[in-house]
Amino acid sequence: MPAVLRIMAFLLLLLPLGAAEKKPKGTANPAEPPLAKTLMTLRGSELFSDPFSAETFKSLWNTHGGDWTVVDGALRGGDKAGGGHHPQIAHGMKMKDVVVQCRFRIDGANWMGFSFGNSQHVLRVMINNDAFEIVKMSGTGATTKGERLDRQAMKWEKGRWYTMLIEWRGAEVVAQVDDQFVLYGSSETFNVDKSSILLINGGTHAWFDDLTIWEASPDAKWEKRRPLLLQQKEKRK
Template identity: 30%
Template sequence: MFPLAISRRACLQLCAALAAGSLGFTVRAADAPVEPKTLLAERGKLLLSDDLNAAPAKEWRIAKGKWEAVDGAWHGEELPSDMHPAVVRHQLKFQNAIFQYSFKLDGAKQTTLSINDQKEHVCRVLLRPNGFTVQKDDHDHDGPDKAVVFKSVTTPIKPGEWHTLVVEILGQEMLASLDGDKVGFGAHELIGTEKFNFGFTINGASASFKNLRVWEALPNKDWAETKAKLATAEPAK
């Protein structure tokens, strides 16, 4: 029994040394993924988490197009017979929120993240192979209200490659950032109204989506300074 006791004690001493880092290295868990930095707001309570790796659940409503899970991600496709972009929506009542997801253009001319109230569109981010646009939407169709483009950013969004979009909505302001780099933002009183759902749309061919997260948006104490820097930076073309 004596050799066994020595072996066990030595093992315990080795484990203690590893934990203390006294052997020159430490043992730690794998690093958690780093979330893209936010600018306008800070992440609060998680409101929705969906990896989009299975067919749309009952919480999602497919309005147009074909939506299915392919290779661990959603694949949405516009159908010519619909004569309308592919659309899928999720009910979510909120005032301020941060949306984050990854997308891939699979031949689509355009895909959007659309934010809506009970009756009309409120705002959206439009993503195309040559860049993206952040805008307040037309809120009354044939009435006097018109869409207002806050910013159009020219940057390559290569088909077949995954990109990450973060959209922040706080008060009357909204901001979109692509891959933690390119930024567009603006403000309008309509942005500050209560929202009731959001969704993805696809114009032409198809696109893929994965890793959707939605958080409550909280004020960012550095936003005023960041906003001033963005305003004085070279305008996006």
């Protein structure tokens, strides 16, 4: 198949494309944010959800650094003087194959992201000033190591809300922003049980909102979609 037709086929698989919602600074997200389109999996039962109120933040999360507060129905994280650790909060839960959706906004932070682990770090999906990445993690504390598996250059708009969708099944992970920018990573180290999700950032401020986690089940269309994602990944190298 000619290259142009392959690219067109790839784009058709991603339809319908959802445009990112521009949101005035400080206002709350819609009560029911739209579901981003999955590519690798199908959503199953809902495992966890937090729209981020003062009550849910206090009861569902443990703070391990930084200054975190709920403002107008969204979670804001930033550095804390003398904290000794980058801003980080954790929610403990058992999970393996999951779909994770969360809105985010960069508002001065140098980086932010989503981290998953058990007794060690396993995976991070990182949002930097000029890109987002899938990073394979290992170790803990002083032994922590990261290996970037995929990267997409981005030009983030300050004050704009984006939607991150992470699909994780077995050894494969797909991460996408606003149904348009798609990353792929795979490692046998991913095919493990996880016991926590962490929201992390560096700098002031990063915003998170409307986090939901579902069980993930196989999508029969994935076998046809995977080669096209791998083709796009090769072009990014």
